[in-house]
Amino acid sequence: MNGSLLEVAREAVRLALRHGAREAAAAVSRARHVELAYRDGKLERVTEATTRGLGLDLYVEGRYSSLSTSDLRPEALDRFVADGVAMTRTLAPDPHRRLPDPELYRGQAALDLELADPDYGSVDAGARRRAAEDLEAAARAVPGADRIVSVSASVSDTSAGRALVASNGFEGVRSGTDYSLSAEVSARDPDGRRPEDWDAASARFHSDLPAPSAIGRGAAVRALSRIGSRKGESALSTVAVDNRAAGRLVGALFAPLAASALQQKRSFLEGRAGAEVGSEWLEVRDDPFVVRGLGSRLWDGEGLAARRFPVFERGVLRNFYVDCYYGRKLGMAPTTARISNLAWRRGTRGQEALLAAMGDGILVTGFLGGNSNGTTGDFSLGVQGFRVRGGRVAEPVGEMNVSGNHLELWRRLVAVGDDPYPYSATATPTLVFEGVQLAGL
Amino acid sequence: MNARLLAADPSVRKVNVYLHDESGAVLVADSTGRVVEDLQPMTLLAASVLAERGGRREQNGYNVAARAGLELFTPELLDRLVRRAWERTAVLFEAGQPPAGEMPVVLAAGSSGILLHEAIGHGMEADFNRKGVSIYADKMGKAIAAPFVSIVDDGTAPGARGSIHVDDEGNAAGRTVLVENGVLASYLHDAISARHYGVAPTGNGRRESYRYPPLPRMRSTYMLPGPHEREEIIRSVKRGVYCETFSNGQVQIGAGDFTFFVKNGWLIEDGRLTRPIKDVNLIGNGPRTLERIDMVSNDLAIDEGGWTCGKDGQSVPVSQGLPTVRVSSMTVGGRGPA
Numbered sequence: 001m002n003g004s005l006l007e008v009a010r011e012a013v014r015l016a017l018r019h020g021a022r023e024a025a026a027a028v029s030r031a032r033h034v035e036l037a038y039r040d041g042k043l044e045r046v047t048e049a050t051t052r053g054l055g056l057d058l059y060v061e062g063r064y065s066s067l068s069t070s071d072l073r074p075e076a077l078d079r080f081v082a083d084g085v086a087m088t089r090t091l092a093p094d095p096h097r098r099l100p101d102p103e104l105y106r107g108q109a110a111l112d113l114e115l116a117d118p119d120y121g122s123v124d125a126g127a128r129r130r131a132a133e134d135l136e137a138a139a140r141a142v143p144g145a146d147r148i149v150s151v152s153a154s155v156s157d158t159s160a161g162r163a164l165v166a167s168n169g170f171e172g173v174r175s176g177t178d179y180s181l182s183a184e185v186s187a188r189d190p191d192g193r194r195p196e197d198w199d200a201a202s203a204r205f206h207s208d209l210p211a212p213s214a215i216g217r218g219a220a221v222r223a224l225s226r227i228g229s230r231k232g233e234s235a236l237s238t239v240a241v242d243n244r245a246a247g248r249l250v251g252a253l254f255a256p257l258a259a260s261a262l263q264q265k266r267s268f269l270e271g272r273a274g275a276e277v278g279s280e281w282l283e284v285r286d287d288p289f290v291v292r293g294l295g296s297r298l299w300d301g302e303g304l305a306a307r308r309f310p311v312f313e314r315g316v317l318r319n320f321y322v323d324c325y326y327g328r329k330l331g332m333a334p335t336t337a338r339i340s341n342l343a344w345r346r347g348t349r350g351q352e353a354l355l356a357a358m359g360d361g362i363l364v365t366g367f368l369g370g371n372s373n374g375t376t377g378d379f380s381l382g383v384q385g386f387r388v389r390g391g392r393v394a395e396p397v398g399e400m401n402v403s404g405n406h407l408e409l410w411r412r413l414v415a416v417g418d419d420p421y422p423y424s425a426t427a428t429p430t431l432v433f434e435g436v437q438l439a440g441l
Numbered sequence: 442m443n444a445r446l447l448a449a450d451p452s453v454r455k456v457n458v459y460l461h462d463e464s465g466a467v468l469v470a471d472s473t474g475r476v477v478e479d480l481q482p483m484t485l486l487a488a489s490v491l492a493e494r495g496g497r498r499e500q501n502g503y504n505v506a507a508r509a510g511l512e513l514f515t516p517e518l519l520d521r522l523v524r525r526a527w528e529r530t531a532v533l534f535e536a537g538q539p540p541a542g543e544m545p546v547v548l549a550a551g552s553s554g555i556l557l558h559e560a561i562g563h564g565m566e567a568d569f570n571r572k573g574v575s576i577y578a579d580k581m582g583k584a585i586a587a588p589f590v591s592i593v594d595d596g597t598a599p600g601a602r603g604s605i606h607v608d609d610e611g612n613a614a615g616r617t618v619l620v621e622n623g624v625l626a627s628y629l630h631d632a633i634s635a636r637h638y639g640v641a642p643t644g645n646g647r648r649e650s651y652r653y654p655p656l657p658r659m660r661s662t663y664m665l666p667g668p669h670e671r672e673e674i675i676r677s678v679k680r681g682v683y684c685e686t687f688s689n690g691q692v693q694i695g696a697g698d699f700t701f702f703v704k705n706g707w708l709i710e711d712g713r714l715t716r717p718i719k720d721v722n723l724i725g726n727g728p729r730t731l732e733r734i735d736m737v738s739n740d741l742a743i744d745e746g747g748w749t750c751g752k753d754g755q756s757v758p759v760s761q762g763l764p765t766v767r768v769s770s771m772t773v774g775g776r777g778p779a
Contacts (some may be wrong), residue, residue: 149574186695192576193695194573194576194697195695226696234543234779264457265454265498266455266491266500368691369700369701369702371702375491375499376499382691382698382774399724399725401700401722401723401724403722403776437776437777438541439724440543440772441542441772
């Protein structure tokens with residue numbers, strides 16, 4: 001399969017040069033996705049889709065365009081590329097648009113990242129169905145399950161391949177698989193509400209997935225624990241953010257690290273390289289080389305050889321996410337355009353011990369809406385979770401909000417857990433912040 | 442637009458202008474022999490502005506969308522777009538955070554319809570009720586709001602971004618009354634849920650594209666005008682917030698908690714709009730918030746902005762509207778004591 005992807009990418013680049021492009025890069029991808037969804041013991045939805053596509057970057061007489069098509073037949077491809085080159089000639093010139101310096105392609109790590117499960121294909125319809133049944137059965141077996149209104153269970157897998165060819169000397173092919181399990185449970189609250197929550201897992205290899213019953217149980221326990229949720233007082237409070245939920249905060253901290261945000265002056269982190277923006281606990285590396293990692297790669301979307309680099313060291317900002325185009329505009333050396341995997345400085349304690357040390361406050365288990373202003377750093381986010389009293393998880397709280405500014409928030413990071421969330425490339429641990437503004441009653 | 446916005450003020454540093462113009466044609470044929478066609482044009486023009494004053498930066502914008510072609514862009518509309526994109530940005534330099542906590546909330550006429558979209562619209566989508574997972578699942582026919590509250594989801598508002606002649610299952614789009622004089626009246630149906638409930642389809646079966654199944658979805662959701670006056674509503678609030686523009690919202694269908702994010706607004710002190718506020722999330726519970734709508738003005742406006750609704754991984758264009766409304770109490774995610 002990947003051989004033919006590479007052939008199509010090479011052919012697209014050849015055609016681009018033949019039709020008059022000075023340089024070109026072609027990315028060709030193919031993905032098969034299967035998903036089975038059950039609800040309350042019945043099949044709800046089956047999805048099976050195979051998609052193919054070509055993304056083509058054209059550089060013609062100092063002009064640039066980015067095109068895409070799903071029609072990869074040879075006769076269609078020639079016309080597509082010819083039209084694309086002709087259209088590119090009509091655009092305004094942009095001297096910063098060029099392919100990456102080929103030096104950046106070199107030095108790829110010689111590692112087997114194990115991103116594709118060799119047993120992909122051995123999971124058949126029966127196995128998916130049994131997993132869905134196990135998800136639901138486990139949810140309905142927890143104590144208090146008579147309050148469950150509905151259980152939805154989903155089982156999915158994807159196998160994807162990608163080839164990238166650039167006319168100045170890059171060729172790469174890669175493939176990967178991922179599997180996921182999820183369950184969502186709605187429960188009946190005596191006050192008339194029907195609180196819902198979910199649990200999920202994903203992995204590159206099928207054998208790395210947890211048992212479906214653990215996920216089904218997790219979803220039910222979480223949903224049932226929302227019963228009786230109340231709004232708490234408005235206050236400045238210590239706030240622990242569950243490792244699963246913390247990705248929302250981390251996403252808002254990392255988005256302004258993009259060179260595009262810097263160039264557009266929409267980054268509260270502009271000009272802060274080398275400056276302290278967080279506490280000593282804010283220590284994060286970008287690590288593309290995690291074996292079986294969800295965000296792992298040997299080369300990035302532009303073909304740049306992947307490297308580990310520090311983003312924050314003891315609270316000090318060390319690197320931005322710099323792609324070649326915005327890097328050229330800003331005079332910054334490229335790193336990579338997007339996060340691969342994040343590796344956090346590990347705390348020494350789990351969530352339970354962190355809460356015990358924290359005493360009183362709130363454990364945030366989920367965010368609801370809200371937004372974060374990348375230009376100013378101001379954020380305001382809906383939250384739900386639990387009161388923490390005397391170091392222990394107490395009653396559920398909801399319909400509350402946290403707000404502040406990221407430039408203050410990360411300085412108040414006082415502890416991190418030893419519990420990186422395993423089902424996301426951002427691998428966030430439990431994070432504990434002091435003095436966070438809560439809005440409620 | 443780009444040149445005019447760059448020239449709007451010496452503090453303007455960056456401008457982005459985005460123009461989208463689309464001609465969609467939909468044909469639905471089914472095994473009963475029915476063949477239905479619709480033409481669904483869509484035009485959207487969005488401008489965002491980043492300005493810098495004394496080292497401080499603020500960014501905001503304005504956008505207009507409609508079921509129309511490029512004829513939409515009259516000189517008057519372009520003037521309005523430039524003016525509002527700049528005004529909404531400039532006012533942020535004067536704006537701060539409101540206090541945190543529960544307080545009265547006045548929603549300006551227009552895009553404040555996001556309240557309805559999140560607080561009740563999603564919860565009235567019939568699939569969630571058929572599955573028993575909506576907080577509105579057992580409330581049909583019951584009084585849930587004051588008698589002057591009537592809420593509709595309308596596929597026929599002329600030119601509105603959310604309007605459609607027929608839905609993606611070929612059913613004529615009409616005006617569905619969700620709440621009539623305070624009483625829950627109808628869910629939003631696709632063909633499956635209409636058959637399940639034994640009612641006529643409401644023309645709410647929409648899909649993002651052929652790759653997705655149709656689901657009950659909103660079109661243009663708004664509240665009908667009420668008996669109060671805007672000035673009277675603002676005057677009635679001792680201390681609260683007035684919300685004018687919004688960026689996004691979300692809801693938990695079953696728990697009923699919902700949020701919307703206010704980009705621009707004002708503090709209300711002693712019945713007057715005093716200081717501008719910005720970037721604050723408001724959170725409430727759907728049924729409780731509807732109960733707390735205690736004043737509705739006569740100035741209904743359907744917002745001209747390019748709203749997009751997401752559900753189950755599918756995006757569809759929608760519209761929303763509201764007259765000026767007072768909610769007696771909601772949690773404002775600001776800072777400092779109320």
